[in-house]
Amino acid sequence: MRKHLIDIKSTSVEDIKLVLETASSFKDVLSRDIKKVPALRGKTAVNLFFEPSTRTKTSFELAEKRLSTDVINFAVPTSSVVKGETLYDTIKTIESYGVDFIIIRHQSSGVPHFITSFSQASVINAGDGINEHPTQALLDAFTLIEKKGTVEGLKIAVVGDIFHSRVARSNIFCLRKLGAEVRIVAPNTLVPKGIENEGVQIYNNLEDGISDVDAVMMLRIQNERQSGGFLSSKDEYFRFWGLTSKRLKNAKPDCIVMHPGPMNRGVEIDSEVADSAQSVIHAQVINGLAVRMAVLYLLSTA
Amino acid sequence: MKRELLSKQDITRVLLRIAHEIAERNKGCEGLCLVGIQSGGVDLAKRLAAAIKNIEDTVVPVAALDISFYRDDLNIKKTHPVVKKTDMPFDITDKKIVLVDDVIYTGRSIRAALDALMDLGRPAAVQLAVLIDRGHRELPIRADYVGKNIPTSKTEQIKVLLQERGHDEDSVVIQRVE
Numbered sequence: 001m002r003k004h005l006i007d008i009k010s011t012s013v014e015d016i017k018l019v020l021e022t023a024s025s026f027k028d029v030l031s032r033d034i035k036k037v038p039a040l041r042g043k044t045a046v047n048l049f050f051e052p053s054t055r056t057k058t059s060f061e062l063a064e065k066r067l068s069t070d071v072i073n074f075a076v077p078t079s080s081v082v083k084g085e086t087l088y089d090t091i092k093t094i095e096s097y098g099v100d101f102i103i104i105r106h107q108s109s110g111v112p113h114f115i116t117s118f119s120q121a122s123v124i125n126a127g128d129g130i131n132e133h134p135t136q137a138l139l140d141a142f143t144l145i146e147k148k149g150t151v152e153g154l155k156i157a158v159v160g161d162i163f164h165s166r167v168a169r170s171n172i173f174c175l176r177k178l179g180a181e182v183r184i185v186a187p188n189t190l191v192p193k194g195i196e197n198e199g200v201q202i203y204n205n206l207e208d209g210i211s212d213v214d215a216v217m218m219l220r221i222q223n224e225r226q227s228g229g230f231l232s233s234k235d236e237y238f239r240f241w242g243l244t245s246k247r248l249k250n251a252k253p254d255c256i257v258m259h260p261g262p263m264n265r266g267v268e269i270d271s272e273v274a275d276s277a278q279s280v281i282h283a284q285v286i287n288g289l290a291v292r293m294a295v296l297y298l299l300s301t302a
Numbered sequence: 303m304k305r306e307l308l309s310k311q312d313i314t315r316v317l318l319r320i321a322h323e324i325a326e327r328n329k330g331c332e333g334l335c336l337v338g339i340q341s342g343g344v345d346l347a348k349r350l351a352a353a354i355k356n357i358e359d360t361v362v363p364v365a366a367l368d369i370s371f372y373r374d375d376l377n378i379k380k381t382h383p384v385v386k387k388t389d390m391p392f393d394i395t396d397k398k399i400v401l402v403d404d405v406i407y408t409g410r411s412i413r414a415a416l417d418a419l420m421d422l423g424r425p426a427a428v429q430l431a432v433l434i435d436r437g438h439r440e441l442p443i444r445a446d447y448v449g450k451n452i453p454t455s456k457t458e459q460i461k462v463l464l465q466e467r468g469h470d471e472d473s474v475v476i477q478r479v480e
Contacts, residue, residue: 025368025385034421037371301376301383 001298004123006112007132008173016177020142022294023287029066030290039297040067045101046094048074049126050081053105055261055285056126056136060103063292072099091115101296104128109166122299130164135295136260137170139288140217141178143280146287147256148214152179157203157210157251159185160219160241160268163192167260168219172198185209187241189231206241210251218243218259218269234267244270248278256280307452307460308474313433316449317346320431321353323447324400331360333426335397339415340368340386342404345466346433350402365390367401372414394423400447404462406432409441434474436460452476 001015008016029037045064049057057073064071074094076082081090091102102121104112109129116123127133144151156175162168162184175182176199184195185203196202203209210216221237231237248255257269257279265271274281308316328334331354338347344366351362366389376383401415412430419425431447436454454460459479463469 022385025370025387028388029371032422037421038417039371039373039376297371297383 001302003302008134008170023290026293027290038068040069043100044070046072046099047103049105059288132170133166137174139291142287154180154214156215157183157213158217161190162186163190164222165219213251304475304477310472313472320447337365339403343402347402369414372417396426399425399428402431405434409439409443
C-alpha cells in the first residue's frame with residue numbers, strides 16, 4: 001500500500017485485493033463480543049468533513065475507534081474555516097497536533113490530492129467533489145465478493161446520475177480492475193463525456209441496461225448538484241429511471257441491489273425494492289466499517 | 303549456510319512426547335482445546351491433536367489464532383503485515399487452552415496471542431507449547447511444553463519447515479542471517 005488513499009484510478013489491483021482480504025479479517029472482529037483491537041493504539045485521526053455525511057463519517061469514526069485510534073472530529077461550521085481560514089492553514093494547524101490520518105470530504109475535486117503535497121499524515125479521500133470516493137468502491141467490491149463469491153466476470157449495471165457521482169467513477173475503475181463487465185445506465189444528460197474510454201457499455205434505457213445483470217448499483221440523484229437543469233422533474237425521473245420490482249425482473253433472478261445511500265425513495269429506487277430480499281444496502285453499511293478498518297490498518301504501515 | 307536441528311523423525315518424536323505431557327499434566331482431555339498461532343502453530347496444533355487422539359482416544363478441538371492486530375511492532379516492520387484468519391469454532395470461556403507455536407523467541411508474539419485470546423473469551427487456564435525455544439526473551443514468558451531448547455545468536459534464523467506448508471520433508475533448520 002502507498003501512504004495515501006486518494007483514488008481507485010491509480011490504486012493497483014494488488015492493493016485493492018490486499019484491502020479486501022484484510023477487510024475480511026476485520027469483518028470477523030466486528031462479529032465478536034469485543035469488537036475492538038489495539039492495532040492502531042497511539043495513532044490519531046482527524047475526520048474533516050466539509051460536506052454533510054451520515055454514513056461515511058460515522059463509519060470512519062467507528063472504524064478508527066474499533067482500531068483504538070484517537071479521533072478528532074472537525075466540525076467545519078463551527079471552525080475557523082467560517083472566519084476565512086485557508087484550507088492550507090486549517091490542515092497545518094490540525095497537523096501540529098500530531099495527527100497520523102486525515103480523512104477528508106470536500107466539495108471540490110482534487111482537495112485530498114492537494115493536501116498530500118504538504119501534509120505528513122496519511123490522507124484518505126472520503127469523497128471529493130465529482131471525482132472519487134475510493135472507500136465506497138472498495139466496500140461495494142467487498143459486498144459483491146461476499147454475496148457472489150467474486151467480482152470477476154460479473155455483469156454489473158451502475159444506474160443513475162453518473163455525471164455527478166464520485167461513487168460511480170470509483171466503482172467503474174474498481175470493478176473494471178477486478179474483471180467485471182460494467183454497464184452505465186443513465187439518461188444522456190447524466191453520462192459524462194469520454195466515459196466509454198473506461199471500458200464500460202452505455203445504455204440509455206433502464207430495462208435494457210439491467211437485462212441479465214448480476215448486480216444493480218443504484219446511485220443517488222444528487223439534488224445539491226442539479227442546478228444545471230439536468231432533470232426535468234423527480235416524478236418523471238422515477239417514471240423512466242426508478243428501479244421498481246417489475247423492472248428488476250429484467251435482471252438475473254439472483255441479482256442483488258446496491259445503493260451507497262442516502263436513498264431517495266420514490267426517485268431513484270422504489271421502497272419495495274430497497275427493502276426486498278435482493279437488497280444488500282444494509283450489508284454495504286456493515287462492510288464499509290470493515291473496509292475502512294482495513295484501509296486505516298494498511299496505511300499505518302505504509 | 304543451513305544446519306538441520308531436527309529431522310522428520312525428531313519432529314514426530316518430539317510432538318508425541320509433548321502430546322503425552324499435555325495429557326498427563328491436564329489429567330486427560332476434559333475441557334482441553336488447542337489453539338495454534340498463525341501460521342506454523344496451526345499445523346503443529348493439528349498434529350498434536352492427532353497424537354492426543356491416539357493416546358487418549360479423544361478428539362481435542364483445534365483453533366487458529368491470528369495475532370496481527372495485537373502486535374506491538376506495526377511501526378517497526380518495513381513490510382505490510384500479512385493478516386490471516388482467526389478460526390475459533392468454539393467458545394474458549396472456561397476451557398483449558400494450550401497455545402501452540404513453532405518457535406518462541408522474544409515472547410512478544412505470545413504476549414499478542416494472550417491479548418487476542420482474552421478478547422475472544424475468558425479461558426480457565428492458558429498453557430504454552432512450542433516446538434523450539436531459542437531464547438532471547440524480552441518479556442517474562444516461558445513455555446510449559448518445549449520440544450527442543452536451542453541457544454541461538456540473534457543473527458541466526460530458525461525455520462520450521464513442514465509438509466503442510468509445501469515442503470518435501472519436515473525439518474527444523476538454523477541459518478545465519480546476513
